[in-house]
Amino acid sequence: MIDTVKNAESTSDEEQPYAELGLQDEEYARIKAILGRRPTQSELAMYSIMWSEHCSYKSSKVHLRQFGDIPKGDRMLVGMGENAGVVDVGEGLAVTFKVESHNHPSYVEPYQGAATGIGGIVRDILTMGARPVLVMDPLRFGDADHPDTKRVLPGIVAGIGGYGNCLGLPNVGGEVVFDPSYQGNPLVNALCLGVMPKDRIQLSAARGVGNIVVLLGAKTGRDGIGGVSVLASATFEEDGPANRPAVQVGDPFTEKLLIEACLEIFDAQLVEGIQDLGGAGLTCALTETSAAGKSGMVAHLDRVPLREATMDPTEILASESQERMLAIVTPDNLPKVLAIAEKWGVIATAIGEVVAGDRLQVLWHGEAVVDVVPGTLADDGPVYERPMSRPADLDALQSASLPPYPEATKELLLQMVASPNLCSRRWVVEQYDRIVLGNSVLAWPEDAGVVRLSEETGLGVALATDGNGRYTRLDPFAGAQLALAEAYRNVAATGAVPIAVTNCLNFGSPEDPEVMWQFAEATRGLAEACTALATPVTGGNVSFYNSTAGTPINPTPVVGVLGLFDDVSRRTPMGFQTEGEVLLLLGDTRDELGGSEWAWALHRHLGGTPPQVDLQREKVLGEVLVSGSRDGMLSSAHDLSDGGLAQALVESALARGVGARVVLPAGLSPFVQLFSESAGRVLVSVPRSEELRFTEMCSARGLPLTRIGVTDGTTLEVQDVLTVDLDELRTAHESTLPALFGPLAGATAAAPAAPALP
Amino acid sequence: MKIGVVTFPGSLDDRDAQRAARLAGAEVTPLWHADSDLHAVDAVVLPGGFSYGDYLRCGAIARFAQVMPTIVDAAKGGLPVLGICNGFQVLCESHLLPGALTRNQNLHFVHRDQQLEIANAATAWTSDYEAGQVITIPVKNGEGCFVADAKTLDALEAEGRVVAYYQGGNPNGSLRDIAGITNERGNVVGLMPHPEHAVEDLTGPGTDGLGFFTSVLKALVAK
Numbered sequence A: 001m002i003d004t005v006k007n008a009e010s011t012s013d014e015e016q017p018y019a020e021l022g023l024q025d026e027e028y029a030r031i032k033a034i035l036g037r038r039p040t041q042s043e044l045a046m047y048s049i050m051w052s053e054h055c056s057y058k059s060s061k062v063h064l065r066q067f068g069d070i071p072k073g074d075r076m077l078v079g080m081g082e083n084a085g086v087v088d089v090g091e092g093l094a095v096t097f098k099v100e101s102h103n104h105p106s107y108v109e110p111y112q113g114a115a116t117g118i119g120g121i122v123r124d125i126l127t128m129g130a131r132p133v134l135v136m137d138p139l140r141f142g143d144a145d146h147p148d149t150k151r152v153l154p155g156i157v158a159g160i161g162g163y164g165n166c167l168g169l170p171n172v173g174g175e176v177v178f179d180p181s182y183q184g185n186p187l188v189n190a191l192c193l194g195v196m197p198k199d200r201i202q203l204s205a206a207r208g209v210g211n212i213v214v215l216l217g218a219k220t221g222r223d224g225i226g227g228v229s230v231l232a233s234a235t236f237e238e239d240g241p242a243n244r245p246a247v248q249v250g251d252p253f254t255e256k257l258l259i260e261a262c263l264e265i266f267d268a269q270l271v272e273g274i275q276d277l278g279g280a281g282l283t284c285a286l287t288e289t290s291a292a293g294k295s296g297m298v299a300h301l302d303r304v305p306l307r308e309a310t311m312d313p314t315e316i317l318a319s320e321s322q323e324r325m326l327a328i329v330t331p332d333n334l335p336k337v338l339a340i341a342e343k344w345g346v347i348a349t350a351i352g353e354v355v356a357g358d359r360l361q362v363l364w365h366g367e368a369v370v371d372v373v374p375g376t377l378a379d380d381g382p383v384y385e386r387p388m389s390r391p392a393d394l395d396a397l398q399s400a401s402l403p404p405y406p407e408a409t410k411e412l413l414l415q416m417v418a419s420p421n422l423c424s425r426r427w428v429v430e431q432y433d434r435i436v437l438g439n440s441v442l443a444w445p446e447d448a449g450v451v452r453l454s455e456e457t458g459l460g461v462a463l464a465t466d467g468n469g470r471y472t473r474l475d476p477f478a479g480a481q482l483a484l485a486e487a488y489r490n491v492a493a494t495g496a497v498p499i500a501v502t503n504c505l506n507f508g509s510p511e512d513p514e515v516m517w518q519f520a521e522a523t524r525g526l527a528e529a530c531t532a533l534a535t536p537v538t539g540g541n542v543s544f545y546n547s548t549a550g551t552p553i554n555p556t557p558v559v560g561v562l563g564l565f566d567d568v569s570r571r572t573p574m575g576f577q578t579e580g581e582v583l584l585l586l587g588d589t590r591d592e593l594g595g596s597e598w599a600w601a602l603h604r605h606l607g608g609t610p611p612q613v614d615l616q617r618e619k620v621l622g623e624v625l626v627s628g629s630r631d632g633m634l635s636s637a638h639d640l641s642d643g644g645l646a647q648a649l650v651e652s653a654l655a656r657g658v659g660a661r662v663v664l665p666a667g668l669s670p671f672v673q674l675f676s677e678s679a680g681r682v683l684v685s686v687p688r689s690e691e692l693r694f695t696e697m698c699s700a701r702g703l704p705l706t707r708i709g710v711t712d713g714t715t716l717e718v719q720d721v722l723t724v725d726l727d728e729l730r731t732a733h734e735s736t737l738p739a740l741f742g743p744l745a746g747a748t749a750a751a752p753a754a755p756a757l758p
Numbered sequence B: 001m002k003i004g005v006v007t008f009p010g011s012l013d014d015r016d017a018q019r020a021a022r023l024a025g026a027e028v029t030p031l032w033h034a035d036s037d038l039h040a041v042d043a044v045v046l047p048g049g050f051s052y053g054d055y056l057r058c059g060a061i062a063r064f065a066q067v068m069p070t071i072v073d074a075a076k077g078g079l080p081v082l083g084i085c086n087g088f089q090v091l092c093e094s095h096l097l098p099g100a101l102t103r104n105q106n107l108h109f110v111h112r113d114q115q116l117e118i119a120n121a122a123t124a125w126t127s128d129y130e131a132g133q134v135i136t137i138p139v140k141n142g143e144g145c146f147v148a149d150a151k152t153l154d155a156l157e158a159e160g161r162v163v164a165y166y167q168g169g170n171p172n173g174s175l176r177d178i179a180g181i182t183n184e185r186g187n188v189v190g191l192m193p194h195p196e197h198a199v200e201d202l203t204g205p206g207t208d209g210l211g212f213f214t215s216v217l218k219a220l221v222a223k
Helices: A006-010 A025-035 A041-050 A061-068 A103-108 A110-126 A147-167 A227-231 A250-269 A283-294 A311-318 A336-341 A374-378 A394-399 A410-417 A469-474 A476-493 A513-533 A596-603 A615-630 A644-656 A670-675 A689-698 A726-741 B014-023 B068-076 B086-093 B148-160 B211-223
Strands: A076-078 A085-090 A092-103 A130-143 A173-179 A186-196 A212-217 A273-277 A295-302 A324-329 A347-356 A360-362 A367-372 A441-444 A450-451 A460-466 A497-506 A537-543 A558-567 A581-587 A634-637 A658-664 A682-686 A705-711 A715-718 A722-725 B001-009 B026-030 B043-045 B081-084 B101-104 B109-119 B134-141 B145-147 B162-167 B178-182 B186-190
Touching: A025 A041, A025 A360, A025 A367, A025 A394, A041 A283, A041 A367, A041 A374, A041 A615, A041 B186, A061 A186, A061 A497, A061 A537, A085 A615, A085 A726, A092 A460, A092 A558, A103 A110, A103 A147, A103 A186, A103 A615, A110 A130, A110 A147, A110 A186, A110 A250, A130 A147, A130 A450, A130 A460, A130 A558, A147 A173, A147 A186, A147 A250, A147 A726, A173 A450, A173 A460, A173 B148, A173 B162, A186 A497, A212 A250, A212 A283, A212 A336, A212 A441, A250 A324, A250 A347, A273 A283, A273 A644, A273 B081, A283 A295, A283 A311, A283 A347, A283 A374, A311 A360, A311 A367, A311 A658, A324 A469, A336 A347, A347 A513, A347 B081, A367 A374, A367 B162, A410 A596, A410 A722, A410 A726, A410 B134, A460 A476, A460 B145, A469 A476, A469 A513, A469 A558, A476 A513, A476 A558, A476 A615, A476 A634, A497 A513, A497 A615, A513 A537, A581 B026, A596 A644, A615 A634, A615 A682, A644 A658, A644 A670, A644 A682, A644 A715, A644 A726, A670 B162, A682 A689, A682 A705, A689 A715, A715 A726, A722 A726, B001 B014, B014 B026, B014 B134, B043 B068, B043 B086, B068 B081, B086 B101, B086 B186, B109 B178, B145 B178, B148 B178
Parallel strands: A092 A497, A130 A173, A295 A360, A497 A537, A658 A715, B001 B026, B001 B043, B043 B081, B081 B186
Antiparallel strands: A076 A085, A085 A092, A092 A186, A130 A186, A212 A324, A212 A347, A273 A324, A295 A347, A360 A367, A441 A450, A450 A460, A460 A558, A497 A558, A581 A682, A581 A705, A634 A682, A658 A705, A715 A722, B101 B145, B109 B134, B109 B162, B162 B178, B178 B186
16 A cells, blocks of 8 residues: 555554664654654655765765865856866866765676766766766775675676766776775776856756656666665675665666757756756655755656556655656746657656645655655755764874885886786776767876867866875875875876866765764865865765775775866876986985885785875976976876886886886985885976976976986886886786786787877 | 768767768768758768667667668668778678677777778778778777678688778687778778777877778769
8 A cells, every 4th residue: 555645644653664774763753753743655765865874964964064165266166065066167168077986886786886876977967967078987996816806896897888888988097996995895986077068057956836847768667776775875794795676777878868868958948957866866856956946846756657567656766767867847848858858769757847835745646645845855864973083093003114125126016017006907998988079188097087178279178086095094184185186196297287176985884983083084184185285176975884894994085186278289198208308206205105005015014104295295296297288398297106106117118118217316225216105296208308498497496306317218227226128017017907807808909009299 | 072970879989970071171961860861971971889779789770770771772872881880780780791790709898099901992981091001090899799601701801892900919809800891892881990089199099090081082082
């Protein structure tokens, strides 16, 4: 029997399974107080969804407010709170970008979990009025040789490729990191960026009594029920993945048609408000549009096109079936909207209307199954100030002494470049289309993805994501700042001016005071650093409950930085371009190997403190890199991070097969100079004709630099330390992932040539 | 000279093909799958992508699109038609070209810059190259493994109808390293790699792909 409002009023004492839906005792009591009766089954489902950690940010809200205090600058058109932030990039264009997590679904069902992660973030961008133009995927897995990594990684990579490739969105960057803390809980974050004319920004508010509520896209099925309230808002138990029906199933073809139909509808200015259906499905879309518009709304669930006719109203409200959008349309425009949808083969159904008053009524064959004030779902959820405590083991971790430093040798270098976190990601990224749409200027293995927005002027964007969970484990405040600093540096290294930030904060359970402390420290560090670097946060996502059997993941704030180019043809690639150019190391190298890749890869050692943060230095470094690119002084620039100078030299040399002769200065030992991970450093190659101009600019701005050698030949030689042939380096660098996960293609193709500079 | 580029539901590289044709100097006419009129174009490109989601079989549904009978008739009458990636699959499904494209050898989607040896520089789409010339353009597909029976393969090779071979590694297990083929007349070409993604130094591995589009313009002018 369907539980109607009428029924709920007459059976107020009936017991309800609120705890199974993830609601606490006091939350349930609060719902009853709000309604003045027990909720119906559908209302209970809606509250459990909207008040879940995933939708309500109830544990993180008090900390995220700091991001709102960062000065906005003059580019932010839409800030946090909407589906994604919008930034003015000039020439009448705006971009919107955001990164989100799809961690738990991807663990349960790797292919579909990762695929629908792409689908969801793409709809967030679309719903702002933008054409999605790129995606990126920051990924974290357990140990590379662990059986569960073998189970999840191939499916996750194939799912990202399967969905993104079929949508026709280039995948221009991201990360792949291995660490045992992610063994039972991989992190699958997905970033999308879209572009639109400034005057096409769409908002979600439903306004205007008499306007029609139109559901666009796929039919609603039983997939994804309980996705956000149960799957995303609780930790996995030891018995591992179950609950596969809670994972949605993606259909990228339908999404592609939905994108084209929506963009045509936006261009014709036919919608008053629009909202995507993602996690929380129709519940969230109906609630948020009516709450944002402070409007009443009536929705007829029996009009929703279904995959299975036997679905009940609660299931329809809770379904997370993909590829759906909810539009608010005037009656006059309705026929035009339906005609465009039909042209693209998209199902469009009027399921309700905006009405007077302030109540959201959901009807099932004429009888109310939901009757609520939508603001109580969307905005009045619980807010918690969770208890916090500094992790008991942190002092011991920070004071742990590092293993003895070895001699820097060829063998050490080969071992490092072949280690899981430093080896080539070719096996992963070759499964992604990185060039569709024809505007990818730089993509993997470059420091940042660079995409052209205008063929006429060369206006373009750069994007990079970074996050080092080991650093954040050792010091969450500094770790979060280092994540921002690295993404900022990566963007600047390509020559783009960093202008805005998005983030995906992946942490353990907020009910664990030590995790909550990590979260508070990381958000505080990130907010301060964003202020210092003048890069406001435009939006983001929090993913809690990333732990298995009580052990939280390393706290992993993934930070995405957006940069802007007036003219992408000025971009600086990461690879050495030609022989005979001068190699300069910008910044200072210190003995900083706490939390380093060397300590981890060779000794499984995590201890000490992460590298020192100097945001002022990062800023000056960024300015120098941007000027160097604009004035054509730089042939290449590559950020130093995991693996230090050694890794940067190897990657820059392998990009085009141009070697280098390096002479390390006196002072620190060659090992420390090659493998220290001091922040604020970039390796650049400069034509001899530009050397003086460039070094004078650096000294005028107070940026220290060291001349460390020249590009030369087909070997990497560090004088008196090691010499290694590039072919041998390449083999070591590129063999690791194929050896672990099987060959990608029948035979190895020759190394591709990097794009030539004009 | 007008080059028409067909957009099916799920076409993805249609705008890239338009850009390439434009950069080669052509006037571009977008063609819609549900419109059987070719709008007086002088040549047609069937672009890459996942038409109809690649459901059933790649190209199997697109083959029945309203525009296809017109294209098939015109191709039989000599209209230059280039099918790239998904477009190649559509041409095979339409029986304008023999053989079929199946799942890549190791079942992974593979995207990389790929060397090709141009084997036939006499088709409408390859006359700006020289036979034996090696070019680098991107390949990106999940179902690009060209297969046909031995007799067909022998005939294709004997008649010089292999347009391009993979070099320096075969990305998908295509039989005899075949990357592209043509019909007897040389006006219809199917190619798995993507020449339209190698037309600008800024965004591709070079400009080696432009020749496909300049070739057809020259062929049309020469008519």
